[in-house]
Amino acid sequence: MTLSCDIVRPETRAWAALPKRVSSRRLGILGWLTGLLGTAGAFIADRGWESFDDPSWYGTFRLIDMVGIASILLATGFCVLGWMLGRHAVVAAPLVLGFAAVPHSLDGYASGPVWWLGSAVGAVLALAAASRSWREVRAVRALARSSTTGRTAAVGANAVKASKRALRRGHIKALVFVATATAGWTVAFAALPAELGRTYEEMAKESSSSAFAAVAAALSIMAIATVVSQGGRLFAMSRVGKRLVWEVPAGAGLAPSWPFVDDASGLVPLKDATSGGCICLLEFRRSFPDADDRLMPEEGVHASDYCPLHGIDRINDLSAAEFAAMAAESWLWDERSELPEQSRPNENRLLLYGFAGCIYTGVPLTARAGYVDASFPDIGLARVAEPGAVVPCWDQAERPAAGVLDTVDLRPAGYTGFAFRYRHGRAWFEAPEDDAVRPPALLL
Numbered sequence: 285m286t287l288s289c290d291i292v293r294p295e296t297r298a299w300a301a302l303p304k305r306v307s308s309r310r311l312g313i314l315g316w317l318t319g320l321l322g323t324a325g326a327f328i329a330d331r332g333w334e335s336f337d338d339p340s341w342y343g344t345f346r347l348i349d350m351v352g353i354a355s356i357l358l359a360t361g362f363c364v365l366g367w368m369l370g371r372h373a374v375v376a377a378p379l380v381l382g383f384a385a386v387p388h389s390l391d392g393y394a395s396g397p398v399w400w401l402g403s404a405v406g407a408v409l410a411l412a413a414a415s416r417s418w419r420e421v422r423a424v425r426a427l428a429r430s431s432t433t434g435r436t437a438a439v440g441a442n443a444v445k446a447s448k449r450a451l452r453r454g455h456i457k458a459l460v461f462v463a464t465a466t467a468g469w470t471v472a473f474a475a476l477p478a479e480l481g482r483t484y485e486e487m488a489k490e491s492s493s494s495a496f497a498a499v500a501a502a503l504s505i506m507a508i509a510t511v512v513s514q515g516g517r518l519f520a521m522s523r524v525g526k527r528l529v530w531e532v533p534a535g536a537g538l539a540p541s542w543p544f545v546d547d548a549s550g551l552v553p554l555k556d557a558t559s560g561g562c563i564c565l566l567e568f569r570r571s572f573p574d575a576d577d578r579l580m581p582e583e584g585v586h587a588s589d590y591c592p593l594h595g596i597d598r599i600n601d602l603s604a605a606e607f608a609a610m611a612a613e614s615w616l617w618d619e620r621s622e623l624p625e626q627s628r629p630n631e632n633r634l635l636l637y638g639f640a641g642c643i644y645t646g647v648p649l650t651a652r653a654g655y656v657d658a659s660f661p662d663i664g665l666a667r668v669a670e671p672g673a674v675v676p677c678w679d680q681a682e683r684p685a686a687g688v689l690d691t692v693d694l695r696p697a698g699y700t701g702f703a704f705r706y707r708h709g710r711a712w713f714e715a716p717e718d719d720a721v722r723p724p725a726l727l728l
Contacts, residue, residue: 286438286655289637293531294431300533302427303420305642305668308370311413315373316366318409322381322402323359326388326395339484345491348387350476354497355384361502372509374413378406379505414516417643421520424641428524437529439649440657443637446647447526450665454514461507468500513643520640529656530646531633534625538634539669540648550619550710551584552594564588587615587710600689600705607705608697616703618710620681624699625715634666642668683712 327333341349362380366373385399475493532538557565567588587594594615602610610616611624626632635656639646645666649656683704692703694713701715 285441287444287527288436289439289527289529290525291433291435291437291529291531292428292431293433293633294427294533296533298427298431302423302641303416305420306413306416307668312370312373313367314409315369315371315375315377315406316362318402318406319359319362319366319373319377319380322377322399322406323363323384325398325402326359326384329395329398330393340489340491341484344481344483345479345487347476347480348390350472350479350491350494350497351383352387352391353491353494354472354501355380355387357494357498358501358505359384361498369509371413372506372513374406374410375509375512376505378403378410379508381406383501383505417516417520417641420641421523421643424520424639425524428528428530438655439529439637440652440655442658442661442663443647443649443656445661446658446663446665447638449662450644450647451514451517454510454517458507458510458514461503461510465500465503465507468496468503472496472500517640517644520643521638524640526638528638529649530636530639532636532639534632534634537668538636538645538666540634540663540666548584548614549617549621549623550587550615552587552591552615553584556594556615557585559593562593563591564594567591584614586619589710596706596708596710599711600707604690604692607692607703607711608694611694611697611699611703616711618712621683621710621712622715624694624701624703624713627695627698627700636666639666683714684709 340353359380362376366376366380369376381399381403385396385403388399389396472493475496479487479491479493552562552564554565556562557568564585564587567590568585589596592598599607599616607616614623617623635649635651636646637649637656637658638644645668647658647663648666650659684706687706687708689705689707692705692711694701694703699713701713704712704714706712
């Protein structure tokens with residue numbers, strides 16, 4: 285079952301002109317520093333170092349005392365752990381400081397205005413981040429409209445399931461925070477009546493309702509941050525469009541979340557494997573008598589080493605020019621080798637389903653026979669990465685050093701490196717780090 289989607293193919297320059305998003309780490313640090321500085325300023329305003337050993341409240345315990353103690357616990361926890369919240373810290377900082385500002389202002393503390401000032405600064409930072417995200421969504425929407433190719437692609441069930449799964453996880457996360465926050469406030473207010481009207485000494489210097497309120501407030505803030513994030517995703521997707529397949533320049537800021545290369549090296553398309561003279565399908569069925577449940581028509585069949593059309597002898601009988609002209613054929617390459625990459629940035633593309641900006645990076649796709657699909661239903665969304673970072677180096681298999689027959693320079697044909705042909709194996713592709721470097725010496 286497939287879903288018909290429009291294909292969007294932005295030009296390299298137009299893609300590079302999209303607004304750059306501030307990294308989650310940098311934005312998280314800014315939000316954390318806002319909370320840290322606001323809390324430190326309030327501590328100085330109240331001359332907190334002079335009252336470390338003073339009671340947490342005077343007179344009898346009140347509702348405002350519960351909130352005040354909870355706010356201090358919350359602000360302290362944010363100062364220690366807030367840097368771990370990533371982008372959520374931008375939303376959390378003004379809420380943490382605002383939560384502390386209310387009881388301290390009502391009780392007449394000198395720190396009241398400082399808490400409010402910190403909360404206002406945090407709100408400005410959050411609005412600036414939201415404004416930047418809004419500009420990105422507008423730019424992505426405009427790019428989608430201007431880059432529509434008029435072509436369509438059939439998107440497989442794995443990609444659709446992966447997209448729904450990513451959104452469902454966001455919904456569940458938000459619901460969990462809302463439910464646990466509600467439970468926390470319920471426990472806090474259930475414990476409060478037993479403490480109201482009691483003195484500091486009578487309660488043995490501790491307030492359980494304040495501790496529960498601090499936890500409940502933290503969960504409430506995380507619920508708000510998660511709902512805002514999920515709402516932003518849904519808004520961006522509705523503005524840009526869900527039924528889109530993006531062909532974006534590969535290595536230009538986005539990379540598949542699945543770290544292993546998902547290519548078709550060593551495979552023959554099924555339509556070629558059933559043509560006259562090809563024995564690949566026959567050899568596959570001979571090796572696997574129960575081949576029906578192993579054969580994947582959308583991926584093809586493994587090329588036979590002895591096939592007259594797709595075997596090793598055929599590969600090595602090709603002239604260098606003939607081989608370079610056929611370099612895009614997957615059966616030429618060893619199954620552990622990477623497929624050649626186009627040297628022209630506009631040709632080397634990463635396929636994404638449902639891309640709507642950095643707030644929803646879309647599901648990475650792989651081209652199949654007649655359609656595109658994700659590798660598996662549980663694959664994650666594409667990740668924001670440094671330009672050029674597509675797969676980790678530890679995922680790349682090493683080319684065999686012995687048995688090399690010759691090398692073919694594929695750069696004149698529009699690829700980024702060299703093909704190494706072997707006496708008793710399929711070819712390997714290798715792209716040198718420096719494109720001007722000559723291929724390594726052959727070990728014959």
